[in-house]
Amino acid sequence: MEGVSDQTLAEWDRAFLWHPLTQQQSLRDREPLPIIVGGEGCYVFTKDGRRLLDAVSGLWCVNVGYGRSELAEAGARQLRELAYYPLTMSHPRAIELAAKLAAFLPDTPHIYFSNSGSEANEVAFKVVRQYWKQRGRPNKVKILSRARSYHGSTLGALAATGQPERRRDYEPLAPGFLQVAAPYCYRCPFSLAYPACGLACAEDFRRRIEIEGPETVAAVIVEPVTAGGGVLVPPPDYLPRIQAICQEYDVKLIVDEVVTGFGRLGRMFGHQLYGVRPDIVTLAKGLASGYMPIAATAFSDEIFEAFLGAPDSGRHLRHVNTFGGHPVAAAVALANIGVIEREDLCGRSREQGRKLGAWLRESLADVPQVAEVRGEGLFIGIELVEDRGQKFPLKDRLMRTIYRHALTRGVIVGRSADVEAGRNNILILAPPLVIADAEMEALVDVVRESLVATFREAP
Ligand SMILES: Cc1ncc(COP(=O)(O)O)c(C=O)c1O
Known part of the structure; x- marks a missing residue:
C-alpha cells in the first residue's frame, strides 16, 4: 500500500476508520483529521507537510518525545x-x-x-x-x-x-x-x-x-x-x-x-x-x-x-x-x-513546568476568561469561564474553537471532554518532557492568540 494517494487515504479514513471521541459526521462534512506520518522531539508531521507542536504528547504519553x-x-x-x-x-x-x-x-x-x-x-x-x-x-x-x-x-x-x-x-x-x-x-x-x-x-x-x-x-x-x-x-x-x-x-x-x-x-x-x-x-x-x-x-x-x-x-x-x-x-x-x-526528565519536567506555568499566568493575566492556571510538573490546566465572578464554565463550543485556532497556528492542545455536562472547560497542556524554552514561548503565544481570537469572534 506504499503508493496510496493522499486523497484515497482521506477517503478510506472517513469510510473505514472509527476514531475515538470524534463526531465522524464532521469528518465527512467539514475537514478530515490530520494524518500524522512522523515525529521528532515535541513535533509531529502531517501527511500534507505541516509541522505541529504536540502539547499533549499524543494522549499524555510520549514523555521522552518523538523520534528516539x-x-x-x-x-x-x-x-x-x-x-x-x-x-x-x-x-x-x-x-x-x-x-x-x-x-x-x-x-x-x-x-x-x-x-x-x-x-x-x-x-x-x-x-x-x-x-x-x-x-x-x-x-x-x-x-x-x-x-x-x-x-x-x-x-x-x-x-x-x-x-x-x-x-x-x-x-x-x-x-x-x-x-x-x-x-x-x-x-x-x-x-x-x-x-x-x-x-x-x-x-x-x-x-x-x-x-x-x-x-x-x-x-x-x-x-x-x-x-x-x-x-x-x-x-x-x-x-x-x-x-x-x-x-x-x-x-x-x-x-x-x-x-x-x-x-x-x-x-x-x-x-x-x-x-x-x-x-x-x-x-x-x-x-x-x-x-x-x-x-x-x-x-x-x-x-x-x-x-x-x-x-x-x-x-x-x-x-x-x-x-x-x-x-x-x-x-x-x-x-x-x-x-x-x-536525561533527568523528572527534574526537567519540574523545571520546565514551573516556567511554563509562570509564563502562562503572566501572558494570560489580562484575559478575563482565564480563571486559573494550575498544575504540577509539565501537566498544566487552564480553567476557562464566561466571567471570573460568576465562574460559569466556558461552553463546549468555544472550547472546540480554541482547539481549532491553536491547530491552525500549528499547536495541538488538549482539553477536558465528556466529563460532566456543561463542565468541560479546562485546556490541558502536557508536552513531551524534553520541551525547550523556545518551544514553550511559542506554545504560550499560540495559547494566548487562540484565546483572544476565540473571544473576539464569540457572540
Ligand atoms: C488516569 C487514567 N487512568 C487510566 C487510563 C486508561 O488508560 P488506557 O487508555 O491506556 O486504557 C487513562 C487514560 O487516559 C487515564 O487518564
Missing part, C-alpha cells in the same frame, strides 16, 4: 531475538522490567503486566477482591473513587470513573463502584476554602466508608492529580489524609499513575510528591512513552503473599492476558526508562 532511535532499536533487536512469548513462562525483558519497576516502587515490588491503563486498573480491582476473599473477608468488594476522575474505558474501569458523560451510554456498568467528591478547590463541592475546609473532600471517603460499612469496602482508587477531569491538583495533605482513612478502615489504597507516572508531575511517580505509600500502583502511558503498548500493576508484599499457597490451594491469580509483558514492549520500556533517568 534507541527505543526503535531496542524494539527491533528484541523482535529479532524473541518476538513473543507469554508470561505463562518467563523471558528476560519482562524480568528485567519488573525488577526495574520494583526498584522504583519498593513498597509495591510485585509487578503484573498488561496492555493499557484500563486493563492495569481492572487487574488492581480483581486482585484486591480476590485478596479480601483469601483473607476471609468476602464482603469487602466495593471500590471507591471520585467525581471527575478517569480510570479507563472497560466496564470496570469505567464504573470507577467519575465522569457521567463518559459513562452515560454504556450503563449498566460493573456493580460495586461508588464515587465521592473531587478535590476541586476552584469549585469546591462543599463551597469551602482550603485549609479551613478541613479537607472535606478527603473526609468524604470516610463518610462513604462508614455509610457503606467498612466490611464491604475493598479499596479506594485515586489519581495523584486528576488528569482528564481537569488537572485537579489536590492540597498537599489530601493524599496523606486519604491514606490515613484507608488504614483506619482497613481499605487498600490504589494509586492510578497511568498519566502521572514517569516524570509527568516532576517526580518518577506522582504519589511521591505527597509522601504516601500505596498498596497498589497502576502504570501505563509513559512506561514506554507510547512507543509500544504496555501497562503494569504493582502490588505490596502483603497483597502478593496472600496469593501464595500449595498448588491445589486455589489461591493463584486467575487473570491472564495474551500480550501482557510482551518482550518487544518490555524492551522498549526499559530503553525508555533509561532515557528518563539519563
